[in-house]
Amino acid sequence: MKKGIRLLMGILLILLVTACKAAPVSKTEPLPESGVYWTVETEQGNVALRSGGTDHMSLFLQKDGEETLLKTLQKEEDYHEPWDVTAWAFTDTLGYDGFALRTAAAGGSFGTNVYYAIEGDQLEPIADSFGFEVEDTAVDLDADGQTELAANNTYGGDGHRMATVFRRTNEGIEKGVLALPEIPDHDNWGVNSYMSEYDPIEAVFRITYNVKGSEESNFIETAGLEWFTFAPYEAG
Numbered sequence: 001m002k003k004g005i006r007l008l009m010g011i012l013l014i015l016l017v018t019a020c021k022a023a024p025v026s027k028t029e030p031l032p033e034s035g036v037y038w039t040v041e042t043e044q045g046n047v048a049l050r051s052g053g054t055d056h057m058s059l060f061l062q063k064d065g066e067e068t069l070l071k072t073l074q075k076e077e078d079y080h081e082p083w084d085v086t087a088w089a090f091t092d093t094l095g096y097d098g099f100a101l102r103t104a105a106a107g108g109s110f111g112t113n114v115y116y117a118i119e120g121d122q123l124e125p126i127a128d129s130f131g132f133e134v135e136d137t138a139v140d141l142d143a144d145g146q147t148e149l150a151a152n153n154t155y156g157g158d159g160h161r162m163a164t165v166f167r168r169t170n171e172g173i174e175k176g177v178l179a180l181p182e183i184p185d186h187d188n189w190g191v192n193s194y195m196s197e198y199d200p201i202e203a204v205f206r207i208t209y210n211v212k213g214s215e216e217s218n219f220i221e222t223a224g225l226e227w228f229t230f231a232p233y234e235a236g
Contacts, residue, residue, distance in 0.1 A: 035050070035051055036048050036049065036050045036051075037049045037050070037051065037057070037082050037083075037085070038086070038087070039062075040087045040088065040089050040099050041089060042089045042097060042098060042099050042118060043089075043091060043097040043118075044061065044063065044097065044098070044118040044121075045061050045062055045063030045064075045118075046061070046062040046063070047059060047060070047061055047062075047070065047087065047089075047099050047118075048060045048062055049082075049085060049087070051082065052072070054075070055074065055075045056072055056073060056074050056075055057072075057073045057075075057079070057082060057085065058070075058071070058072050058073070059071040059072075059073070059101075059123075061118065061121055063121075068121045070118075070121075070122075070123050071123055073085065078103065079103050080105070083108075084103055084104045084105070084108065084111075085101065085102070085103050085104075086101075086102045086104070087099050087100060087101050087102065088100055088102075090115065090138065092138070092147060093115065093126075093127075093138040093147055093149055094117075094126050094127065094138075094146070094147065094148065094149060094166060094167065094168040094173065095146050095147075095168050096117035096119075096124075096126055096168075097117065097118065098115065098116045098117040098118045098123075098124075098126075099115075099116055099118070100113050100114065100115045100116070100134075100136075101113070101114050101116060102134065109132055110130070110131065110132055110155075111130065111131070111132075111134075112128065112129070112130045113128060113129045113130065113134060113136065114127075114128045114235070115127040115128065115149065115166075125235035126149075126166065126168075126173050126233070127149045127151065127166035127173070127175075127233070128151075128235065128236065129151035129152070129153050129164070130153050130154075130155070131152065131153050131154030131155060131161075132154050132155075132159060133154060135151070135152035135154065135161075135197075135198075136149055136150065136151045136152070137149070137150045137151075137198055137200045139198075139200065139203070141165065141167075141224070141225055142167075142224075142225060146168060148165055148166060148167045148168075149165065149166040149167075150163060150164075150165050150198035150200075150205075151163065151164045151165070151166070151198075152197045152198055156192075160192065160195050161195045161196065161197045162178065162195065162196055163178055163196040163197050163198050163205055164176060164177060164178070165225065165228050165230075166233060167230070171232070172232060172233070173232070173233040174230040174231060174232055174233055175230065175231060175232075175233040175234075176225065176228030176229065176230040177228065177229055177231075178196045178205075178207075178227050178228055178229075179227055179228065179229045180194065180207070180227075181207075181220070181227055183207075183209060183220065185211050185212050185218065186209045186210065186211070186212070187209075187210040187211060187212040187213075187214075188209075188210075189210070193209060193210045194207055194208060194209035194210065195207070195208050195209075196208075196227075199221075202221070203223060204221040204222060204223050205221065205222050205223070205227060206219050206220070206221045207219060207220050207221075207227075
């Protein structure tokens with residue numbers, strides 16, 4: 001009886017060892033991230049941000065039951081975490097419809113915004129801005145019936161702002177940078193001696209500046225584009 005038990009235990013041990021050798025336990029890798037993070041409805045279809053695993057995400061255009069890859073974002077190059085990337089749709093900005101893509105940094109408090117027109121299932125960057133808040137306004141600044149984009153770029157601990165303008169011409173998209181006008185009482189000790197912004201409520205561009213011999217500030221305003229110097233827009 002004891003011999004039979006020992007024989008049976010021996011056979012079971014051999015089978016167990018054989019099975020372990022035939023099917024070794026592999027090292028388990030963590031599952032990759034997956035799923036759609038968000039979807040934005042645009043005039044050209046839905047734009048969806050989808051995980052591509054642990055190292056990238058992809059933007060897809062969903063239209064007429066089909067999907068088209070628009071852009072791939074690489075982790076640590078284009079973003080840090082999936083929630084860093086948000087978007088919103090726009091219409092009739094510089095004569096285009098599309099969406100703006102915001103990528104946050106500094107714990108989400110600071111971000112860059114790129115405005116993309118969707119042309120033939122392709123993305124075309126038409127403008128950009130950056131700052132702690134999105135302070136961009138689509139407005140017809142030259143009364144030609146087509147909107148421009150006035151962007152207030154904000155940075156620095158005091159929320160310093162510098163205005164830029166994007167416009168569309170027969171030659172393409174142009175970016176306008178504010179050229180500081182001659183201000184007789186301006187204490188011009190550097191770039192931080194003034195700030196510029198577009199005020200959408202008053203519909204004016206405003207330069208606030210340090211005054212010579214005073215601790216007070218003053219400002220001047222214009223509703224036009226005469227303070228801006230334009231050049232062809234080059235997307236970053």
